[in-house]
Amino acid sequence: MSSSSTSGCGKEDCGCVSRRTVMKGVGATLGAAAFARAIAPLTEWVDTLSVDEFLQRHYKELSLVDLKVVLRRLEKETKEQYGADVTISDTKPQEGVKFGYALNLSVCNGCRKCAEACHLENNHDRPSNQSYIRVFEMQKGSMDMEQGNAHYDKPVPQPDKFYMPVQCQQCEHPPCVDVCPVEATWKEPDGIVVVDYNWCIGCRYCEAACPYHARRFNWTKPVIPKEEINPNQGYLSNRIRPQGTMEKCTFCLHRTRNGRLPACLEACPTGARVFGNLLDPQSEIRWVLEHKRVFILKEDLGLKPQFFYFFDS
């Protein structure tokens, strides 16, 4: 399924779609009652939207000047709402770079340090313990993540178990992108699937489409104490997401596009994680792909994840 290419901004071939046009389209396909239910979140939350935010254009449509204005406005809103001084940047993809991630299941011990690091780095809601990573405790011999338990809290590793952290697999053919009715989510040239949180209408189709349960919805306005807010933020990554929007792992693009390692990798005490540029034949990620027996989750779906798993043989 691919989204319509109706132009929404008046410009030709900009590829964007007006949210309102789509609302109408969705209404026509869904029927009045279902449509009302689908947009209920938006009408409920519309009070909390500033007029500027509602009128804000799609990320891809923003000129550099527009973008600067938006970034400064968002910084100001963060200060007003959370009391924290933050810098929101917009680091572009690097040419010649396509990101890949690999994870060694033989050494992952299930400690969830990665999930915690993601929680802190990405300014996740504190009360829900939110994180883009879910670590599944798996029965040895089984590879079915649906059978995994993400709520274990006994000391790890347990003798008959292994541990499988799952985050966004940055699919080559992302179904979450295909189903988005307003093009609020897309795949960037460096392979990272991103969300324009200000454009997302909160319909949650993408969450339903993702077979890896990699997307998270902000049911409530995220609660984070001012002193715990990570001030180094990216427009498309770890800035505090508004209520009613969808979010996901972005391979920490505010870090990785500046050459740094993702937060979850740095936090991993067992060194289970390997990250790098798939286009660089000298990179560590390429070495893993060439020398280990790697596999991907739910390969039969044909989504071509850029996230790989392997065992030491």
Add this chain to the structure above:
Amino acid sequence: MRSEPAVLHPVLIREPDGTPAVNSGMVDAQGKAVEIACVTCHATSTPNPQINRGDQLLKFHQGLHYAHGGLSCLSCHNASDYSSLHLADNRRIEFKDVMQLCGQCHGHQLESYKHGAHGGMNGHWDLTRGPRTRNTCTNCHDPHAPKFPLVQPIFPPRDRISVPLPEHPVQKTHELLPKNP
């Protein structure tokens, strides 16, 4: 592709610091722990090659938890100089070169390590933009009992897909972590 830059930032490997010493359990006038260099005692005591566990000793090191295959102390420690280690062929090496020692038996891990696929690290994936710091074997593994220990996992998620666990309060373990640089 980008063209190769002239200078790459360094990859620093964390090294065990200083000369090897044991904590005496006492503190000096400034309140600092008194450490005693290994050679202080080992210069005068005769090594017993039969011993390979702490609890077999009559003095010192009795509490040493030892679980490292069939090795004995002198498989790695240098009987003629306790401020150093030795390789299988008896060549003397410094404590800071421990990776060379471990790699003799754990070649598979060493190979993965060399390619960035084993061992924790911090810093940059792109060395044209910044340096990287990597752990050495003993940052993560106790050389006397190298198996990774059991640990209590960090809090589970409490989102809607995950069933909330009301009896488990939010653990504030992340407060112990260093703040973001």
